[in-house]
Amino acid sequence: MSETDTVASKGTPPSPRTRVRRMAERADYETATLHAILDDAYVCHVAFADERGVHCIPTACWREGDHLYIHGSNGSRMLKLAAEGAQCCVTVMHLDGLVLARSAFHHSMNYRSAMIYGAFEVVPAEQKAAALDAFLNHIARGRVNEVRRGDRNELAATTILRLPLDEAVSKIRTGGPSDDEADLALPVWAGVLPLALKPLPPERVAAQAGECPDDAPDYVKAWAQRAALTSR
Ligand SMILES: Cc1cc2nc3c(=O)[nH]c(=O)nc-3n(C[C@H](O)[C@H](O)[C@H](O)COP(=O)(O)OP(=O)(O)OC[C@H]3O[C@@H](n4cnc5c(N)ncnc54)[C@H](O)[C@@H]3O)c2cc1C
Numbered sequence: 001m002s003e004t005d006t007v008a009s010k011g012t013p014p015s016p017r018t019r020v021r022r023m024a025e026r027a028d029y030e031t032a033t034l035h036a037i038l039d040d041a042y043v044c045h046v047a048f049a050d051e052r053g054v055h056c057i058p059t060a061c062w063r064e065g066d067h068l069y070i071h072g073s074n075g076s077r078m079l080k081l082a083a084e085g086a087q088c089c090v091t092v093m094h095l096d097g098l099v100l101a102r103s104a105f106h107h108s109m110n111y112r113s114a115m116i117y118g119a120f121e122v123v124p125a126e127q128k129a130a131a132l133d134a135f136l137n138h139i140a141r142g143r144v145n146e147v148r149r150g151d152r153n154e155l156a157a158t159t160i161l162r163l164p165l166d167e168a169v170s171k172i173r174t175g176g177p178s179d180d181e182a183d184l185a186l187p188v189w190a191g192v193l194p195l196a197l198k199p200l201p202p203e204r205v206a207a208q209a210g211e212c213p214d215d216a217p218d219y220v221k222a223w224a225q226r227a228a229l230t231s232r
Pocket of ligand 1: 043058061070071075077
């Protein structure tokens, strides 16, 4: 797969290992770009090493300020290691399209991706509830005001970690194929097959003894509207 230059590099790499070397024009070191990529994500991949080797684990994530947050059971191997300060590499990626060129070589993909290096820090007990509120708001804004919040035992059983966004880089490819001049006349379809993660109609779980209100909250209605729009 080839990588052609479509986006000029923005900003300055925060460290030698975040300097994009291949297709450096696609690098973006701006905070706003990083935040936008992270805020579009529900999941990141956390890579770390232990005595069994190198691992890369998908997990839910959310951003608040200058940190990326993850959470889970206190028993999680990944969270235990990360809480101890293990060096990690976290990635987030959105696939925006398949790029079909006239030659096999120049096929590519459009994407927005981010990579963050560093060590997670443990979110202190007194900040856990607010951090989980932010997570719920990331999933569905306003839901935090409706659900039963975590009780003392649930909060105690949950580890929340945050990774500073100090050492991070984004890389983005947009646009069509970059065919060789000599191939432009070939009778081959060329272009982009766009891809997107899109909402589908909400699926309500049957109410149990009237526990679930009939009228859906605004964020569910908005989801349904987006689903209807994108299905056309
Ligand atoms: C979309 C998504 C969101 C998730 N969100 C969270 C979250 O918010 N918090 C959380 O704690 N966990 C989450 N998980 C589960 C997470 O991927 C891990 O399974 C979990 O954190 C346990 O990690 P561990 O290292 O303790 O697992 P262990 O059970 O100790 O892992 C042992 C081995 O099991 C295999 N394994 C573990 N997880 C996976 C996996 N997901 N897929 C395939 N093989 C696997 C690997 O070989 C791994 O080395 C999520 C998973 C997905 C796919």
